Amino acid sequence: MNTVERAEAAEHALSQELDRLVIMKSTIYTSGERDPRVAVPRPPSEGKRFLMGHDPRLPRMPEKPTLFDFFKYRFGPANHMLQSARLAQKNGVDEKIVLACLLHDIGIAGFIRGDHGYWAAQLVEPYVDEEVSWAIRYHQALRFFPDESVGYRYPELYTKLFGADYTPEPYIHEAYRFARAHKWYMTSRLVTVNDLYAFEPGVEVELEEFTDVVGRHFKQPKEGLGLDASPSSHMWRTIMWPTRYL
Ligand SMILES: [Fe+2]
Ligand SMILES: [Fe+2]
Numbered sequence: 001m002n003t004v005e006r007a008e009a010a011e012h013a014l015s016q017e018l019d020r021l022v023i024m025k026s027t028i029y030t031s032g033e034r035d036p037r038v039a040v041p042r043p044p045s046e047g048k049r050f051l052m053g054h055d056p057r058l059p060r061m062p063e064k065p066t067l068f069d070f071f072k073y074r075f076g077p078a079n080h081m082l083q084s085a086r087l088a089q090k091n092g093v094d095e096k097i098v099l100a101c102l103l104h105d106i107g108i109a110g111f112i113r114g115d116h117g118y119w120a121a122q123l124v125e126p127y128v129d130e131e132v133s134w135a136i137r138y139h140q141a142l143r144f145f146p147d148e149s150v151g152y153r154y155p156e157l158y159t160k161l162f163g164a165d166y167t168p169e170p171y172i173h174e175a176y177r178f179a180r181a182h183k184w185y186m187t188s189r190l191v192t193v194n195d196l197y198a199f200e201p202g203v204e205v206e207l208e209e210f211t212d213v214v215g216r217h218f219k220q221p222k223e224g225l226g227l228d229a230s231p232s233s234h235m236w237r238t239i240m241w242p243t244r245y246l
Pocket of ligand 1: 104105116117139140
């Protein structure tokens with residue numbers, strides 16, 4: 001088979017696989033576009049099965065997925081996090097902070113936007129030092145508050161995105177006050193410091209640049225991320241198989 005024939009065969013196999021399956025969307029995908037108080041209509045199945053595993057439209061994950069596999073197959077372009085981590089490294093911060101920078105926005109990259117710092121922290125919590133997940137969790141709040149002592153200003157981008165009159169919810173103010181007084185404040189603050197200047201178009205950073213840092217500070221489960229029994233493995237599984245019926 002030549003390349004075109006191979007591509008056609010693959011496409012045919014995919015459409016056949018899809019033909020045999022019914023995919024039903026979770027409430028969170030459609031809430032807003034539709035009223036979440038109304039039941040999600042179940043698509044007609046006509047004798048077909050509902051999807052309960054791998055979604056054939058997505059790249060298949062390896063049997064024992066690693067953190068890097070999630071970056072490669074499930075997260076959108078991770079350049080922002082990679083640039084952040086490289087900048088942190090260049091600034092000579094502790095490796096734990098480099099790791100926190102590398103992971104700080106995986107909530108957005110692969111899961112859910114709202115409260116992304118909290119989601120990312122929870123995802124990685126079982127696999128990293130407590131200080132790393134703490135820093136990721138509180139970058140969510142600290143991003144909104146300047147700290148002149150380290151040259152961190154309120155991001156201009158936020159004024160553009162949310163308007164000059166935007167003020168975060170009270171729970172974010174509360175989280176800021178708590179984090180400000182915490183012994184790990186500066187760890188989280190350094191995530192925001194390296195975050196702010198990390199949007200450089202055209203600068204490509206390879207994931208492999210951080211193989212050693214991840215190897216030293218991320219406890220990769222031997223069963224594969226999501227297939228272990230940690231308090232967050234279900235979240236990794238949802239990222240791996242986002243459209244399962246149950
Ligand atoms: Fe963020
Ligand atoms: Fe970020």
